[in-house]
Amino acid sequence: MTDLKTPQLCGSWVSSFTPQIVNGKNVIFSELTTDHDDIYWLERRPEEQGRTVLVKQNPTTTNIRDMTPHPFSVGAHVHEYGGGAYHVHHQQIVFSDQKTGSVWFIDKEQEPLLIFQDNNYRFADFRITGQFVICVAEHHTQNNVENYIVALSLSNPQQLTILVKGSDFYSSPRLSPDQNQLAWIEWDHPNMPWEATRLCIAEINQTLSLNHTKIIAGTETQESLIQPEWTSDHTLVVCSDRSGYWNLYQVSINDSKICTIAPMDAEIGLPAWVFGQQSWYPIQQNEFIAQAITNGNAETILIRDGQPSKIDLNHPEACPVPLKEKNSFAWINHSPYHPAQIMMQDANGKHHVLRSSSTVQLSPEDISYGQLMTFPTQDHQEAHAFFYPPTNKNFCPNKDELPPLLVLAHGGPTGQTTNGFSPRIQFWTNRGFAVVDVNYRGSTGFGKNYREALQKQWGILDVQDCVDACQYLIHQGKVDPKRIVIRGSSAGGFTVLTALIQSPLFAAGSCLYGVGDLTALAEETHKFEARYLDGLIGEYPKEKQFYHERSPLTHIHKIQSPLIVFQGLKDQVVPPSQAEAIIQALKENHIPYAYYSFPEEGHGFRQEATLTKVLEMELSFFGKILGFTPANQSEEVVIHH
Numbered sequence: 001m002t003d004l005k006t007p008q009l010c011g012s013w014v015s016s017f018t019p020q021i022v023n024g025k026n027v028i029f030s031e032l033t034t035d036h037d038d039i040y041w042l043e044r045r046p047e048e049q050g051r052t053v054l055v056k057q058n059p060t061t062t063n064i065r066d067m068t069p070h071p072f073s074v075g076a077h078v079h080e081y082g083g084g085a086y087h088v089h090h091q092q093i094v095f096s097d098q099k100t101g102s103v104w105f106i107d108k109e110q111e112p113l114l115i116f117q118d119n120n121y122r123f124a125d126f127r128i129t130g131q132f133v134i135c136v137a138e139h140h141t142q143n144n145v146e147n148y149i150v151a152l153s154l155s156n157p158q159q160l161t162i163l164v165k166g167s168d169f170y171s172s173p174r175l176s177p178d179q180n181q182l183a184w185i186e187w188d189h190p191n192m193p194w195e196a197t198r199l200c201i202a203e204i205n206q207t208l209s210l211n212h213t214k215i216i217a218g219t220e221t222q223e224s225l226i227q228p229e230w231t232s233d234h235t236l237v238v239c240s241d242r243s244g245y246w247n248l249y250q251v252s253i254n255d256s257k258i259c260t261i262a263p264m265d266a267e268i269g270l271p272a273w274v275f276g277q278q279s280w281y282p283i284q285q286n287e288f289i290a291q292a293i294t295n296g297n298a299e300t301i302l303i304r305d306g307q308p309s310k311i312d313l314n315h316p317e318a319c320p321v322p323l324k325e326k327n328s329f330a331w332i333n334h335s336p337y338h339p340a341q342i343m344m345q346d347a348n349g350k351h352h353v354l355r356s357s358s359t360v361q362l363s364p365e366d367i368s369y370g371q372l373m374t375f376p377t378q379d380h381q382e383a384h385a386f387f388y389p390p391t392n393k394n395f396c397p398n399k400d401e402l403p404p405l406l407v408l409a410h411g412g413p414t415g416q417t418t419n420g421f422s423p424r425i426q427f428w429t430n431r432g433f434a435v436v437d438v439n440y441r442g443s444t445g446f447g448k449n450y451r452e453a454l455q456k457q458w459g460i461l462d463v464q465d466c467v468d469a470c471q472y473l474i475h476q477g478k479v480d481p482k483r484i485v486i487r488g489s490s491a492g493g494f495t496v497l498t499a500l501i502q503s504p505l506f507a508a509g510s511c512l513y514g515v516g517d518l519t520a521l522a523e524e525t526h527k528f529e530a531r532y533l534d535g536l537i538g539e540y541p542k543e544k545q546f547y548h549e550r551s552p553l554t555h556i557h558k559i560q561s562p563l564i565v566f567q568g569l570k571d572q573v574v575p576p577s578q579a580e581a582i583i584q585a586l587k588e589n590h591i592p593y594a595y596y597s598f599p600e601e602g603h604g605f606r607q608e609a610t611l612t613k614v615l616e617m618e619l620s621f622f623g624k625i626l627g628f629t630p631a632n633q634s635e636e637v638v639i640h641h
Contacts, residue, residue, distance in 0.1 A: 005396040010403045010432030011628035013395040016366055017430045018632070022423040023611035027357045029332045029340050031276050034321045035088040039330045039354065040067070041342060042074055042086070050606030054086055054095060057354055059323075059344055064355065067106065073098040076124035076275065078138045078147075079169075079528040080573055080603065083274025087126035087133075094126045094133050103133070105154055116152050116160060123152075125171055125275040131155050132208070134163070134173045134182070136275065145527040149173045149184055151208050161208050164200075169193070169528070171275060172226070175204070178233045181253065182210065185225060190531035190539075193272035194414060194444075194451065199225045199238055201253060216256055226269050231282050237261070239269040239279065244448045248280060248288065248303070262303045266292035271414040271444055271451075279319050289329065291319040296384050296416065296445040297372070313345060315420065320345075330354075334420030336369050338362065358423075365393035368429035370419025370437065375472035377441075381453075383465040384446065386419045387473065388435040397432065402480035404626055405473065407466050407506075408437040409488035409495040413454060413536070416444040427615060431630070434479050440465035440495075458491075458536035459498045459550045466495065467503050482507065483626045487618070489513055490574065490603065497552035497582070500559045508625040510618050512566045513574050513603055516556075516582045518547040526572050556585040562592040562639065564621045566614055568601030592641050594621055 028044040037058055044052045051073040057064045068074055075098025076082035086095035093106040094115070102117035103126075115133070116123070122138040137150040137160070149170050153159035164170060167186040171193065174183045182204045187197040198218035202210040218225050221242055228238040228251075236251040240258075246269030248261040268279045268290045280290035288303040289311075300316055301308045313320050313331060317340070320331035325347040333341040339358035345351050370386035377383050390403045397403055406428050410417050417437045425435050439445065440462040442454030454461055466486065474481045485508045488496040493514015500509045515521050522533050522540045531540075538546040548554055563586060567579035576597065586593040596617060598610050605611055619630045620637035 005392075005394060007398045008395045008432070009628050010390060010397050010401060011623060011626060012631055013390075013392050013430065013432045014631040015392065015427070015430040016362065017423060017427045019427070019612040019615040021358075021360055022427050022615060023608050025358050025360050026339060026423050029317075029342060029355075029357055031083070031086070032318075032321060032330060032332050032342065033088060034323050034330055035091065036324050038088075038091075039321075039323075039342070039344065040086075040088050040093075041332065044606070046606075046608035046611065049608070052085075052098060054093070055355075057342075059346070059352070059354070062354075067093060067109070068095065068112070071099075072104070072112065076122060077101060078122045078124040078136055078275065079273075080526050081274045081528070082124060084125035084136075084276030087128055089128040092128055094128055096123050096126075103135075103152060105133075113157075115154060115157050117158075121160075123150075125173065127173060127175060128154075129175050129179060134175065136170050136173065137162075147527075149182075163204070163208060163210055164202075164213075167198075171272060172228050174228055174230060176230045176233050180204065180233070183216075183228050183230065183236055185228060190534040192529075192532055192535070193226065194224050194241075195535065196222045197225045199228060199236075199251070201236075214256075216251055216253075217258055224269075226272055227278060227280065229282065231285075237280075237282065237288070241269070241448050246279070248290065261288070262306050262308050264292065264308060265447065266294040267445055267447065268292050270416075271412070273412070273414075277318070278321075281319060281322050283322050289320060289322060291316060293416075293445040295374075296418070296439055296443075298418065298445075314343060314351065317420065334418065336419045336421055337364070337367060339421055339423065363393050366391060366430055367421070367426060368435075370425075372419070373436070373469070373472070375469055377461075377468045378464055381441070383441055383468065384439040384443070385469045386417060386437045386439075387478075388425055388429045388437070389478070390429050390432045390434055392430050392432065395432065402477070402483075403432055403434045404483035404485065404622075405470065405479035406433045406435045406622075407470060407484065407486040407499075408435060409440070409462065409466055409486065409492035409499075410437070410443070411488070411490035411492045412444075413440070413442045413458060413462055413491040413495070414444050414451060415491075424615070427619075431619070432628075434473070436469050436473060438466050438469050455535050456538060458533075459494065462495045463499045463502055466499055467505055470505055481505075485509065485622050485626070487512075491515065493574075494552065497556075497559075497563075498550075500561050500563065501552060501555045502558075504560070506561055508562045508564075508622060510564045510566075510621070511582070512605070512614070513568060513571055513579070514565075514582075515574055516551065516553045516578045518551045519544065520578060520581075521574065522547060524575055524577075529573065553581055553585060556582065557589045559586070559589070559591055562594075562621070562625050564594040564618060564637070565596070566605075566617075567595075567597045568603065568605060569597055569599045570602040573603040587640070590641070592639050594637050594639050 202213035317334035320329035368391035489512035
C-alpha cells in the first residue's frame with residue numbers, strides 16, 4: 001500500500017479530519033450512570049454552542065431521548081471545574097443548570113421544576129433521598145467563598161439547610177441505606193483532594209440534625225480518601241492511597257476498623273478535579289467491579305471475595321456501571337480505533353453500541369494508534385508517553401524526510417493521557433505530524449510516588465520529561481529534530497512556556513490559557529487551587545522567591561521561538577491578565593507571536609467556533625514556522641514580529 005501513496009511534505013497532506021469534523025461533528029460523552037434498566041449520560045454538543053444535555057436510553061425499548069429541554073445546559077461550577085451535575089434515583093432527576101447555577105427537579109419525565117436558585121450559590125454531587133436532595137454547596141460573596149454540605153427541599157423551593165460546615169472543602173455526601181447515617185469526604189488548605197482528605201460520618205435524623213460526628217480515617221496518616229459508598233447500613237467502602245496506590249478498603253462503622261479488600265499495585269481512583277467520578281461499583285456482597293490503572297493502562301476487573309480477575313469490556317473510559325440484570329453493564333467506550341461510544345453488555349455477554357459520538361465515516365487507514373512508550377530520563381528515572389506516527393491512506397513523507405513532531409503536555413498537572421481515540425490528535429497525524437502525548441512525572445495512573453514526584457519540581461521534571469521524550473524519538477530516527485513544536489493548555493501551558501525558555505529543542509509553541517506568573521496565580525486564582533502551588537512550588541508567601549524564579553514571565557526574554565497564545569476572557573482559574581503579560585513581554589523582546597482571545601470562553605474552551613478557530617490558527621502558525629502550506633486552509637494566522 002505504501003507504494004500507492006503520494007510522497008508529499010509533511011504538514012501539507014490533505015486530511016479527512018477537518019477542524020469542523022474534529023469540533024463540530026463529535027459529541028462529548030460524560031457522567032454515565034444507570035437507574036434500574038435505564039442508562040443516562042451527558043452529551044456536550046458543540047453545534048449547540050457547547051450545550052450539555054442529559055440523555056436517557058432504555059435498552060429494552062432502544063428509545064433514546066433528551067431529558068433536559070432547551071435552553072437547559074447541565075453543568076456545575078463548584079471548584080470551577082464542576083462535575084457531578086446530576087443524579088437519578090427511581091426515575092427522579094435532579095440537575096444543575098450550567099448557565100444559572102440553579103437546581104432543577106424532574107419527577108418521572110414531567111417538566112423540570114425549580115427547587116433552588118441564588119446567584120451566590122453553586123451546587124454539585126447530588127443525592128436524592130425522600131423529600132430532600134443532599135449535595136455539596138459553594139457560597140460566593142464578594143470577598144469570600146464557603147463550602148458546605150446542604151439539603152435542598154423538594155417540597156419547599158428555596159429551602160436550604162446547612163448540614164456540615166467548618167472545613168475548606170467537601171465531597172461525596174452519602175446516606176446509609178437506612179438513612180440514619182451520613183458519610184462524606186472533607187479536606188483543608190493547603191491540601192488537594194489527591195494529597196490528604198478525611199472520611200467522616202455522623203448520625204442524621206428526620207429533622208436533618210447531625211449528631212456524633214466522627215472522623216473515620218485521614219488523621220493519623222497523610223492519605224487521599226475518595227469515592228466512599230455504603231454497601232450496607234453499617235459498612236462503607238472507600239478508596240485510599242495509603243499503600244501507595246488507590247485501592248478499595250472496607251470500613252466497619254461499629255468499630256471504625258478499616259481492612260483492605262484486594263491489595264494491588266494499581267490505581268482504583270482518579271484525582272478529584274471534578275465531582276461525580278466513580279472508579280468502582282458494588283455488584284453484590286463481597287463483589288465489586290472496578291477500573292484498575294497499571295502503568296497508565298486501564299483494565300476492568302471483577303473483585304470477588306478479595307480476588308481480582310480481568311473482564312473484557314472493550315475500552316471503558318471509566319468504570320462500567322452495573323445494570324439491574326446480572327452480568328450486564330453500561331459504559332462510555334474510548335477505543336483507540338474509533339470515536340467514543342455508549343456501550344452496554346447484556347446478560348448473555350453480548351456487546352451493543354447504543355450511541356456514537358460521531359456519525360462521520362472514517363477509514364482505518366487514516367487513524368494513527370497510540371503506541372505506549374516508556375523512556376529514560378536525564379536523572380536515570382523513567383517516564384511514559386504515547387507515540388502516534390503520521391498516518392494517511394493517500395500520502396507519505398517525501399524521500400529522506402522525517403516528520404515534524406508535536407509534543408502534547410496535558411493539564412492538571414496530575415492529569416493522565418490515554419491512547420483512546422482523539423480527533424484532535426488525528427487532526428495532526430493525518431496531516432503528516434508525529435505526535436507524542438507525554439505522561440510526565442506528576443501524572444496519574446502510575447501510583448502515588450510517580451504522582452508526587454512533581455512536588456516542589458513543577459516546571460522542572462515535567463519539562464525534562466517532555467524534552468527526554470523528544471530525545472528518545474530523535475535517537476530512534478522517528479522525527480525531525482529541527483521541526484519539533486509543543487502544545488499545552490492550563491498547567492500544560494505553563495510547561496510549554498517553561499520548555500521554550502529552558503530548551504532550544506522546540507521550534508515553536510502553542511499555549512492555551514497557560515500560567516505565566518506563579519505569584520499572580522497564587523494571589524488571584526480561585527479557592528480550590530489557592531494553595532495548590534504550596535506543594536508544587538513551595539509554601540506561599542514564605543518561599544515566594546521560588547515563585548519568582550520558576551515563573552515563565554521572569555525568564556520570558558530567553559524565549560527565542562515563536563509562540564501562539566489563546567485565552568478565554570471569562571477565565572476564573574488563569575485570569576486573562578496572565579496572557580496579556582506574556583504577550584507584552586514577547587513584544588518587548590521582539591519574539592514573533594500570535595494572540596487570540598475569546599470573550600465568551602472561560603477555562604477550557606467549549607464552543608465549536610472557538611475550538612475550530614484554535615485548530616486552524618495553530619496549523620497555519622506551525623506551517624509558517626516549519627515551512628509547509630496547509631491543505632485547504634481557510635484562514636491564515638496573523639503573526640506579529
